[in-house]
Amino acid sequence: MSGADWLSYSLQDFVMFGPQVFLRLFVRINQDLWPWQLLAVVIAIFIPVLISRQNRAARRLAVGLMSLAWIVSGYGFLVGYFGPINWPAAWFGWAFVAQGALLAAAVFSGGVHDSRLAIGRLAVLWLLAVCVLPWLAMADSGQWEAVGLFGVAPGTTAAAGALALALVTRTWRWVYLPLLVLWSLFSAALLWVLQTWWLLVTPVATLLLVGAGFWLSPRTAQSPD
Amino acid sequence: MANQITRRKFLISSGLAGIALKAPMLFANTSGSTALSPTMRRIPGTDESIPAIGMGTWITFNVGGDEQLITQRTEVLKTFFELGGTVVDGSPMYGSAADVMGEALNALDGHDRIFAATKIWTGDESATRAEAARSSRRWGVDRFDLLQVHNLLGWQGHLETLKQMRANGEVRYIGITTSHGRRHREFAQIMEREPLDFVQLTYNVLDREVEDRLLPLAQERGIGVIVNRPFQGGSLFRRFQSEPLPDWAGEAGVGNWAEFFLKYIISHPAVTCAIPATSKVEHMKENMGAMYGTLPDASQRQRMAGYVRSL
Numbered sequence: 321m322s323g324a325d326w327l328s329y330s331l332q333d334f335v336m337f338g339p340q341v342f343l344r345l346f347v348r349i350n351q352d353l354w355p356w357q358l359l360a361v362v363i364a365i366f367i368p369v370l371i372s373r374q375n376r377a378a379r380r381l382a383v384g385l386m387s388l389a390w391i392v393s394g395y396g397f398l399v400g401y402f403g404p405i406n407w408p409a410a411w412f413g414w415a416f417v418a419q420g421a422l423l424a425a426a427v428f429s430g431g432v433h434d435s436r437l438a439i440g441r442l443a444v445l446w447l448l449a450v451c452v453l454p455w456l457a458m459a460d461s462g463q464w465e466a467v468g469l470f471g472v473a474p475g476t477t478a479a480a481g482a483l484a485l486a487l488v489t490r491t492w493r494w495v496y497l498p499l500l501v502l503w504s505l506f507s508a509a510l511l512w513v514l515q516t517w518w519l520l521v522t523p524v525a526t527l528l529l530v531g532a533g534f535w536l537s538p539r540t541a542q543s544p545d
Numbered sequence: 546m547a548n549q550i551t552r553r554k555f556l557i558s559s560g561l562a563g564i565a566l567k568a569p570m571l572f573a574n575t576s577g578s579t580a581l582s583p584t585m586r587r588i589p590g591t592d593e594s595i596p597a598i599g600m601g602t603w604i605t606f607n608v609g610g611d612e613q614l615i616t617q618r619t620e621v622l623k624t625f626f627e628l629g630g631t632v633v634d635g636s637p638m639y640g641s642a643a644d645v646m647g648e649a650l651n652a653l654d655g656h657d658r659i660f661a662a663t664k665i666w667t668g669d670e671s672a673t674r675a676e677a678a679r680s681s682r683r684w685g686v687d688r689f690d691l692l693q694v695h696n697l698l699g700w701q702g703h704l705e706t707l708k709q710m711r712a713n714g715e716v717r718y719i720g721i722t723t724s725h726g727r728r729h730r731e732f733a734q735i736m737e738r739e740p741l742d743f744v745q746l747t748y749n750v751l752d753r754e755v756e757d758r759l760l761p762l763a764q765e766r767g768i769g770v771i772v773n774r775p776f777q778g779g780s781l782f783r784r785f786q787s788e789p790l791p792d793w794a795g796e797a798g799v800g801n802w803a804e805f806f807l808k809y810i811i812s813h814p815a816v817t818c819a820i821p822a823t824s825k826v827e828h829m830k831e832n833m834g835a836m837y838g839t840l841p842d843a844s845q846r847q848r849m850a851g852y853v854r855s856l
């Protein structure tokens with residue numbers, strides 16, 4: 321294809337589904353999962369409690385639960401529901417599964433540090449992410465069943481999951497980072513084309529939380545890596 | 546499809562009669578004509594005619610496994626059939642649209658009513674048959690009426706196989722597609738050299754480049770023309786729907802903007818069929834309305850193009 325040909329394409333040409341179909345993915349997965357998403361809510365609230373215990377085992381359990389959330393939202397929402405209408409979403413789904421596996425590997429190979437953290441800030445940011453972001457899909461769709469929960473919806477999972485950057489050691493942090501950035505850019509472009517303006521807050525929040533994750537992570541000198 | 550023509554005509558006319566009884570105003574268009582016969586176009590070089598308005602499936606039929614939306618899209622297809630439509634265009638590129646079309650056709654028992662057109666969309670030039678077979682399984686049709694090389698991707702290899710497939714009766718017609726005005730020079734060269742039945746290209750009241758070369762060439766070479774993006778992907782409505790139709794719209798057989806855009810296209814003598822896409826039953830009814838009543842003549846077409854430019 322010539323350069324001029326490529327210039328004739330717009331972002332719109334690559335999005336092959338409409339906003340109605342996209343927003344219904346949230347409704348459908350919630351209907352199909354019911355009542356198991358309640359467990360996801362409990363886990364989302366429980367994670368900052370675990371982190372606040374300043375105890376290595378609790379912190380590893382918290383990261384382990386985040387790993388599970390990546391895997392479930394990646395395989396469930398992205399591969400299972402989103403993939404059939406959008407191939408890149410399925411690829412991202414598998415990348416989410418890999419990201420979850422990565423966090424699990426960090427848990428089992430000493431990649432979760434036990435240095436002191438600004439727990440209060442971390443907890444507030446976490447709770448903001450898991451309590452506020454889920455309502456955005458609802459705001460765009462007008463249906464409360466579209467709530468995008470942590471561990472179910474990939475956007476909320478990635479946004480809150482960005483805070484794991486503060487919990488893992490330096491090497492793991494850099495391996496964990498690329499998907500967060502790629503996913504944010506991909507979903508921002510998609511939501512822009514779909515004109516789901518409320519949901520567009522999620523990738524922006526994810527990038528801000530990536531920054532927060534680095535900011536809250538212990539200094540290199542303290543990091544055992 | 547060809548041997549079903551009598552049955553199809555019967556279904557169309559009985560469907561139309563039913564609709565006309567229920568909604569007599571539908572066909573009483575502003576030009577005063579109450580013609581009940583849809584505008585049909587002959588496929589060049591054959592005795593077969595197809596309705597001048599077909600249906601696209603890009604975006605609109607890609608609803609995945611959403612049963613509620615599959616049911617709703619089935620209603621769209623049902624309306625299309627009831628109003629005399631037959632030509633449906635798809636592509637393996639359109640995500641789940643082929644599976645959704647298959648489900649809708651099953652639900653409506655519509656396999657013998659459809660003129661099924663899809664595309665070959667793979668860079669692997671040896672995979673033509675395999676991709677056609679995969680698509681027929683997804684649509685649930687024995688064979689396609691028309692197979693087109695999507696956006697000229699790997700066209701040399703695909704076209705050779707498609708010619709063999711046509712000769713063997715594995716497909717009835719073959720063609721190539723482009724859109725958004727891309728690669729027109731190469732497209733014209735292929736049209737000049739290859740024995741194509743159809744080309745598919747973008748044409749609408751704003752994107753008129755094809756009037757200069759490709760449409761006259763299709764006429765000269767006896768190639769049918771399927772028009773994609775007749776509403777410029779919907780942006781014609783976004784730009785013009787809030788504007789009034791011209792005073793003389795009725796004289797051109799036009800009662801709403803959908804008819805304005807579509808009648809402009811199908812009144813071009815080289816055009817065989819336009820394939821607007823919609824996800825809504827109401828829009829389908831409007832779009833199919835363009836297939837009934839009078840069509841604008843050459844001077845009215847000029848006025849139509851001038852009018853939208855002036856807005």
Ligand SMILES: NC(=O)c1ccc[n+]([C@@H]2O[C@H](COP(=O)([O-])OP(=O)(O)OC[C@H]3O[C@@H](n4cnc5c(N)ncnc54)[C@H](OP(=O)(O)O)[C@@H]3O)[C@@H](O)[C@H]2O)c1
Pocket residue numbers: 600601602603604605634635695696722723724745772773774775776777778779780782803820821822823824825827828829831832
């Ligand atoms: N290279 C290729 O081979 C190629 C490229 C492009 C397209 N195509 C084919 O051509 C077909 C048509 O092109 P397209 O789908 O890109 O664009 P299009 O048909 O020009 O426009 C479709 C858009 O118009 C809206 N619409 C339809 N009827 C309407 C009405 N009566 N009132 C208001 N809005 C209406 C639809 O929204 P609603 O759903 O809300 O009605 C949809 O958003 C495609 O579906 C595809 O099959 C082929």
